[in-house]
Structures are given as C-alpha cells and as structure tokens.
Amino acid sequence: xxxxxxxxxxxxxxxxxxxxxxRAAGWRVIAVxxxxxxxxxxxxxxxxxxxxxxxxxxxxxxxxxxxxxVLPDALAHLSGMLLLAGLAQTSEEQYRxxxxxxxxSAFFMLRAFxxxxxxxxxxxxxxxxxxxxxxxxxxxxxxxxxxxxxxxALIMAAAATHARDQIHVNGxxxxxxxxxAAAHLLRNERAREMAKQQYPLGEIISPQEVASALLYLxxxxxxxxxxxxxxxxxxxxxxxxSV
Ligand SMILES: NC(=O)c1ccc[n+]([C@@H]2O[C@H](COP(=O)([O-])OP(=O)(O)OC[C@H]3O[C@@H](n4cnc5c(N)ncnc54)[C@H](OP(=O)(O)O)[C@@H]3O)[C@@H](O)[C@H]2O)c1
Numbered sequence: 178x179x180x181x182x183x184x185x186x187x188x189x190x191x192x193x194x195x196x197x198x199x200r201a202a203g204w205r206v207i208a209v210x211x212x213x214x215x216x217x218x219x220x221x222x223x224x225x226x227x228x229x230x231x232x233x234x235x236x237x238x239x240x241x242x243x244x245x246x247v248l249p250d251a252l253a254h255l256s257g258m259l260l261l262a263g264l265a266q267t268s269e270e271q272y273r274x275x276x277x278x279x280x281x282s283a284f285f286m287l288r289a290f291x292x293x294x295x296x297x298x299x300x301x302x303x304x305x306x307x308x309x310x311x312x313x314x315x316x317x318x319x320x321x322x323x324x325x326x327x328x329x330a331l332i333m334a335a336a337a338t339h340a341r342d343q344i345h346v347n348g349x350x351x352x353x354x355x356x357x358a359a360a361h362l363l364r365n366e367r368a369r370e371m372a373k374q375q376y377p378l379g380e381i382i383s384p385q386e387v388a389s390a391l392l393y394l395x396x397x398x399x400x401x402x403x404x405x406x407x408x409x410x411x412x413x414x415x416x417x418x419s420v
Pocket of ligand 1: 187189190191192209210211212228229230242254255257258259274277278279282306307308309321331351352353354355357358361391410
C-alpha cells in the first residue's frame with residue numbers, strides 16, 4: 178500500500194474518476210464529503226462526512242482519523258466550484274460560496290494536514306486543483322479567478338514553509354473539464370465545438386488526464402511548489418492562424 182490518502186469533494190465528478198485510479202495505484206482512500214456515502218462506496222474506504230470549508234470541519238477530519246488510529250500520508254483536495262459570472266453579476270452570496278469552496282476549504286485542509294503530518298514526524302504530499310483562469314484573464318470568471326489565484330499562491334507559500342518538513346505541496350491547473358460542473362458550458366454540440374476551439378490542441382480536458390497528473394504529483398519526490406497545467410495548451414501556446 179502507498180499510504181492513506183484523504184480525498185475531499187468525494188461526491189464530485191473528478192473524485193469519481195480519481196478515487197478508483199488512486200486505489201488502483203495502491204492508495205487507501207479516505208473520502209471526505211458533505212454528503213453521506215453512496216450505497217456503492219467500497220467497503221475498504223473510510224468515508225467522513227464533514228464540511229471542510231470551515232476550520233472546524235477540516236480539523237474534525239484529522240481528529241477523527243487520529244481517534245481511529247489512521248495516520249494520513251497524503252491529501253488530494255478536489256473540493257471546488259465553478260462560477261461563470263462577471264463582477265457586476267456576482268452577488269455577495271455567490272462570491273462567498275465561491276471563495277469558501279475553492280480557497281477557504283484548501284487553506285483549512287492544508288493547515289490541518291500539515292499539523293497532522295508534523296505530529297507524525299513530517300513527510301507527505303498534498304495536491305490541489307486550480308483552473309486556467311488563475312493564470313490568464315478569462316472574462317466572466319472574476320470570483321473563481323480570485324479564488325484559484327489565491328489557491329496557487331497558497332500552494333507556493335506552504336511549499337516553501339514546509340519544505341523543511343519534507344511535505345510536498347503541488348497543484349494541477351485544469352482547463353475546462355468534461356464534467357457535470359461544466360455541463361452548462363458544454364450543453365450542446367455547438368457549445369462543445371466552440372469550447373474546443375479555445376484550446377490549441379482542440380480538446381476539452383479529460384478528468385482522467387487531471388487525475389493522472391494529480392497521482393503523478395503525489396508520488397513525485399523532488400517536486401514542490403509547482404502547478405502543472407493540464408490545459409491542452411490554453412495558457413502557454415498560440416497556434417498561427419492561417420487562411
Ligand atoms: N469542471 C471543470 O471544468 C473544472 C475546471 C478547472 C478546475 N476544476 C476544479 O476541479 C475540482 C473538481 O471539480 P469537479 O468538476 O469534480 O466539480 P464537482 O463535480 O462540482 O465537485 C466538486 C466538489 O466540491 C465539493 N464542494 C463544493 N462546494 C463546496 C463547499 N462550499 N465546501 C466544501 N466542499 C465543496 C463538493 O463535494 P462534496 O459534496 O462531496 O463535499 C463537490 O461535489 C474543483 O476544485 C474544481 O474547481 C474544475
């Protein structure tokens with residue numbers, strides 16, 4: 178076994194792809210969700226029902242693991258939400274929900290994870306999921322851009338602080354993923370084709386590719402403070418336009 182891997186946002190679409198891949202890679206999965214476990218949740222997994230967008234909820238995850246005698250080795254924080262709205266259309270409630278899901282939850286979970294790892298003697302790895310909108314201006318994404326930009330800054334600062342504890346902190350910066358959270362952006366073939374055209378490789382991002390990158394980073398011994406773009410070229414390259 179690779180170790181005990183805490184996975185947040187366990188009821189989400191990416192988690193449904195990531196958790197089987199993590200099990201197959203030898204991790205024991207500890208699923209964390211605001212929801213109850215689904216009926217088909219594998220018996221070997223632990224399922225903890227907590228809201229990790231609060232400090233108390235995040236702390237409770239590791240307190241419960243401590244009581245059960247389970248030492249978490251790694252964290253895959255998959256909680257988050259998409260909000261397609263410009264500044265003027267974003268209500269205070271939407272803004273707060275977006276920051277809670279994407280940034281507060283990451284901050285509180287990483288804080289609780291490093292405390293648990295330091296109590297356990299150090300070492301370990303944490304990975305997060307950012308978005309291309311953190312790195313390049315994409316219209317009508319102000320709140321999620323602010324939240325994911327904060328997440329990427331958190332990854333770098335925490336990686337610096339905890340390098341001496343041998344705790345690796347990294348992220349994957351995903352483009353638009355083919356998932357229910359993006360269903361309104363991919364609602365029909367025309368919308369899907371238009372979305373694809375924004376990506377130099379002409380593809381919407383597959384959750385499998387993001388899951389593989391997260392698993393790679395969890396096992397990488399000499400990488401920390403990095404955000405790996407899985408974005409079909411969106412942030413880095415501009416193909417020549419020809420007529
Ligand atoms: N879908 C995309 O196109 C896309 C693109 C770039 C980045 N991402 C990022 O990839 C990650 C996974 O996305 P996904 O497509 O799997 O989305 P998803 O299906 O909506 O899953 C995200 C999960 O996050 C948890 N969550 C939502 N709001 C929360 C809150 N306020 N507090 C705590 N947990 C909350 C929920 O899990 P529980 O109900 O189990 O708690 C939810 O199922 C997210 O971080 C997302 O921002 C997605």
